[in-house]
Amino acid sequence: MFLTELKIESVRNLQAVSLASLQKVNVFYGSNGSGKTSVLEAVHLLGMARSFRDVRVKTVISHGQHDCTVFGKIRQRPDVSLVPVGVQRSRDGDVSIRAGQNSVHSVAELVEYLPLQVICADSFSLLGGAPGVRRKFLDWGVFHVELGFYDEWQKFRRCLKQRNKLIRSGNVAAAELSVWTRDLAHSGVAITKKRSDYYEKLAEAFRCTMTLLSPELDGLELRLIAGWDRTRTYLEVLEASTSSDLERGYTQAGPQRADLRILERGRVASEVLSRGQQKLVVCGLKIAQGRVMSEVRGVPCVYLVDDLPSELDVEHSRRVCRLLEELQAQVFLTCIDREQIASVWPERSMLKTFHVEQGAVTPDNDCDD
Ligand SMILES: Nc1ncnc2c1ncn2[C@@H]1O[C@H](COP(=O)(O)OP(=O)(O)O)[C@@H](O)[C@H]1O
Ligand SMILES: [Mg+2]
Structure with a gap:
């Protein structure tokens, strides 16, 4: 499974974010409250029609907005074409899910498109x-x-x-x-x-x-x-x-x-x-x-790893990264400073980094990496 493109509207402080250049390993870095976890939440909304932080969608929709929307293009296997998938959720509880030309009627059907694994603070439970x-x-x-x-x-x-x-x-x-x-x-x-x-x-x-x-x-x-x-x-x-x-x-x-x-x-x-x-x-x-x-x-799931460095020493962070890399899975990671991941990922050139600042997500130029 591979998410190539992501558009986010009205998810927490992310008003309108469009990412066209997602890679296998995507790192979102920025200061506290900038919107990093919200990016992962948006991917989770796309894969499961709900957040991993809160089952109540009201808390996820940006203040003052009626609904939130996430749109993505997903490649399920290397030999098949991209499927556009969109999920919209409103404060009234309405859920609208589309995949390709079709409406999707259940989350069980949706999760087949983008199976996700989340590692976040709540995972301790x-x-x-x-x-x-x-x-x-x-x-x-x-x-x-x-x-x-x-x-x-x-x-x-x-x-x-x-x-x-x-x-x-x-x-x-x-x-x-x-x-x-x-x-x-x-x-x-x-x-x-x-x-x-x-x-x-x-x-x-x-x-x-x-x-x-x-x-x-x-x-x-x-x-x-x-x-x-x-x-x-x-x-x-x-x-x-x-x-x-x-x-x-x-x-x-x-x-x-x-x-x-x-x-x-x-x-x-x-x-x-x-x-x-x-x-x-x-x-x-x-x-x-x-x-x-x-x-x-024969296909790996996609990993959302929120704040990988917290609680882990450098050697253990490195081992987690090596195992994720060996899985050949697409990974979305967050951290405060991009060096925290860049210094422990097996191959620095594999990383696509995005700076998150006050709800805006900007890809770094590859020459900065
Ligand atoms: N429903 C909402 N509408 C608008 N902003 C929100 C909403 N919920 C949370 N926020 C704000 O979104 C920001 C980003 O949160 P988060 O993604 O958790 O930050 P980070 O992971 O970068 O520390 C925070 O400043 C938070 O106050
Ligand atoms: Mg966070």
């Missing part, structure tokens, strides 16, 4: 946050790598909703409940199979990545938690917990409770690692996902 954050991370990979996951996942959500509705109705016919229980068990097992197939690939890629990134952290381990007691089948667990589900008013066990535990010598990584080490683990996880995606799909 991957280690210390609720299981839902890690489930989302895991499912991003399952969605992009394991065929048929999205349909199966939707089926599971529908069954779970129906079963919970019935449980809460207060008037449960045993026969009807057992139909939903069977369907739920069936699709729960199917999505768990896809999750564990993906997990195997991810765990191996993570292990290889961390060896290169931080060999001193040699006790790291990823563990997939399915969401129910695996010594029994999901159907058995659901049947055994039916009366307690009825008491509580919802289905307790299942893939909706899955987690991807990140452990260091058996302890929760967020509780024992330093902030810098946690950032390395976050980078390792995100790079591992990119590696699996490249291996299976």
Whole structure:
């Protein structure tokens, strides 16, 4: 995936930004509050129709404007032509997405055009946050790598909703409940199979990545938690917990409770690692996902890396950059001073640098680089 051109209108302090010369590695540098993270947010809007900083679009749209628009040209593979993609979001909640000549009706359809990985301050929640954050991370990979996951996942959500509705109705016919229980068990097992197939690939890629990134952290381990007691089948667990589900008013066990535990010598990584080490683990996880995606799909995802140098020493920053470079992925990075990236990227000539100042983004002349 490669974004060649980007136009941004009314995203935070970026009123009208047009970048026609994007390269494989793009560095946005400038002082605090100049608009660097907003550029990454705009790319994220294009890829996922929302920001990575805030789910509320109102905060992203420039003050005083009714809507924001991001337009880009995307090359999905070297042998295919560019697809123009546009996303517009308004304060009323309207979303308009176009790709090529067509309207796009779901985010699931949109994300195929520009699969993104984000490394930013919020990424620490991957280690210390609720299981839902890690489930989302895991499912991003399952969605992009394991065929048929999205349909199966939707089926599971529908069954779970129906079963919970019935449980809460207060008037449960045993026969009807057992139909939903069977369907739920069936699709729960199917999505768990896809999750564990993906997990195997991810765990191996993570292990290889961390060896290169931080060999001193040699006790790291990823563990997939399915969401129910695996010594029994999901159907058995659901049947055994039916009366307690009825008491509580919802289905307790299942893939909706899955987690991807990140452990260091058996302890929760967020509780024992330093902030810098946690950032390395976050980078390792995100790079591992990119590696699996490249291996299976043959195309890398695009990386948005906000403030790479923070928390990392020079040697570890250099290793992160080397791994990103080896992935052959397109990368958008931000930093305060461009030297912070230029001095750690493997090949300085690969960098396209942009100065961001009060919402204006200006490419440096190549001879300055
Ligand atoms: N909705 C908005 N409308 C206009 N400006 C905004 C909005 N939200 C934030 N800002 C401003 O946008 C500027 C750029 O923010 P940001 O991209 O986070 O800066 P940087 O990453 O360069 O430090 C900040 O000065 C911030 O106050
Ligand atoms: Mg910022």
